[in-house]
Structure formats: structure tokens, C-alpha cells
Amino acid sequence: MRGRQARISLILLSSLTVAAGIGWRAYAASDSAQATQVAEVSQSSPLPAPEVSPARDLIQQALALWDTSKRKEGMLDADVQAKALLERVVKDYPGTEEAAEALVHLGFGHWWKGMKDQAWAYYDKLFKDYPNSPARIRAWLDLDDFLSKDGRHDESISYCMKVLQAYPNDKAAAEAKMDIGHNMTWMNDYEGALKWYQRMIAENPDSEYALPARRWAGECLMWEHPKEAIPYFQEVLARESDDTQKAWALWDLATCYAELEQYDNARATYGDLLSRKGAAYEYWYASAHQNIGMSFYLQKRYAEARAELSLAITGWPQETQTVENARRILGWVDQAEKRAASGGGGS
Secondary structure (H helix, E strand, O other): OHHHHHHHHHHHHHHHHHHHHHHHHHHHHHHHHHHHHHHHHHHHOOOOOOOOOHHHHHHHHHHHHHHOOOOOOOOOHHHHHHHHHHHHHHHHOOOOHHHHHHHHHHHHHHHHOOOHHHHHHHHHHHHHHOOOOOHHHHHHHHHHHHHHHOOOHHHHHHHHHHHHHHOOOOOHHHHHHHHHHHHHHHOOOHHHHHHHHHHHHHHOOOOOOHHHHHHHHHHHHOOOOHHHHHHHHHHHHHHOOOHHHHHHHHHHHHHHHHHOOOHHHHHHHHHHHHHOOOHHHHOOHHHHHHHHHHHHHHOOOHHHHHHHHHHHHHHOOOOHHHHHHHHHHHHHHHHHHHHHHOOOOOO
């Protein structure tokens, strides 16, 4: 179980690192999509681009400023200017959705910069002054993300539930279900997490989260029920286009075969991973050779085990943990060969 928890934690860390800027991306993507639509209209017809409201213009200016500073620590001049623009929206355009959105950005920006008390004040104002605004969706999901990173998983889940209760049919509901699954995974409640991933898949099959949820569902099953996990990973491999997701699925699928002692299938899957190029796959190369070596060792095919373990050790010396593991297994190979040579049997 410790190995299972370590792998799941590693997966979560990787995923949450990638997701750290989700609030920025959501709004930036929206602005980008709107700009693309305007450009397409301009190219296909002489109609003028739609006018941007003054409040929206101020928000876009603020986001452009924050985009230059969000990866730097502390409140910079750009942050101060962005804050002033957004607070102007809140003050000059009360009761509008732009004002509600500005409060979301203010809350997110302050939390992102480590100013959590100020962030809570903006979120509280949003929830008090705009109790029916759909801008609350992004605020709830931002808080879900922040609190989850702080290890406050029950609170994180409570904000996801607010999304599901108030906006069950909004596309953000899929993200909320996914995040509930992640929080439960991080709390080692794999059975509970599995139910949420499966619910997300069933209720939001066309969501961008549907395929990742299948991999996560497989992760919840693979150590205790590897046979049931295999179809999840196979579907990801059949339908997924993202190399990172496919690399994880290949690794997990091979692990399931190894758990079932289907070593030929495990080695074939590791071989598939090793045949693919790109950073997403190369990340696994050393560990794949190590695990192929382990499978040969378990089948008492010691010469083949030694060859694979030696590849892991000499090919990727910077992978210190994998090298250490491979050396340990290689020691087992040495001992087994000595026992075999003295008539004492293998491993």
C-alpha cells in the first residue's frame, strides 16, 4: 500500500503543478477565443468588430499586466496597476457581471501572490454582493484548488459541491467532480475517488476531463484490482492524443500486467513505451528497463535481467532512485545465480 500511495501522490503532485494557474488560463483562454472570433469575422466580412465595454476593457488591461508578473514573487508594479484597474471596475460598475468577475481576479491574484487574507476579503465580497452571479463558479473552483494544495481537502471538496449544487449542468461541473476525485485520492480514499471519477465519466462523457478521469479511475483500481483497471488504460491509449497522458497509461497498463504476473504482456507494453520518442515517454525509460529486468528476475531469466538492469544503471545515471533500485535488484540476481551455481536453486 505504501508504494501505491507514493505513486498516487506523485501523480497528484505532477497534475496539480500543471494545474496551478488554472484560474488565469480560464479567463485568458476566454479572452483569446473571443479575440479569435473577432479576427475571423473581420477576415470574412466588412462588419466592424464588436465594441468592448469600458469595464471589460479595464479587465483585459489588468489581465495583460498580471500576465507579465504572475510567475514572479511579490507584488510588483504591474500587480499594483492591475489591482487598481480591477478595483476601479468594482467601484465604477457595481452590480454588473464585470464587477463580479473583477472580484474573482482580485481574489485569485492575491492568493497566487501569497496574500491569502486579502484574497479571502475579495472572495467574501463577491459571495456577499453577488450571491447569484455565475462568476462564483470560478471563485469556488479557485478556492478548491488553493485549499487542496494546502492540504485542506474537506474544505476543497465543499467548494466543489457548491458548484454542483448551484450549477449542476454547467460545464464546470465536470471539473468539480474531477477535483473531488483528486481530493479523495490525496486522502487515500481510493474507493470514494473511484466513484467520483466514474460519475464524471458517466455524466460528462464529452468533457475534456473524461479521458484523464479514466486514467485516474484505473489508478484507483490498479493495485487491488489490476484486471478491472486494464480497460481504463486501454481506452485512454485508444482515444487520447496527449503524449503525457498516453505515457502514463502505458506505464500503468504495464504495471497491471506485472501485478497479474503476465510478464510477457508487461514487457511488450514497456517496450511500446520505450519505442516512443519525446520527453513524455523518455521520462519513463530508466524505470521501464528496471521493471523489465525485475520481470526477468522473477522468471529466473537472470542473464536477461542483468542486461536490462545494467541498461537502467548506465543509461540514466541521473535517475538516482531508479539506479539505486536497479542495483538492489541486480544484487538479488547475483545471489540467485550463486545459489543456482551451488545447487541451491534460484530466487
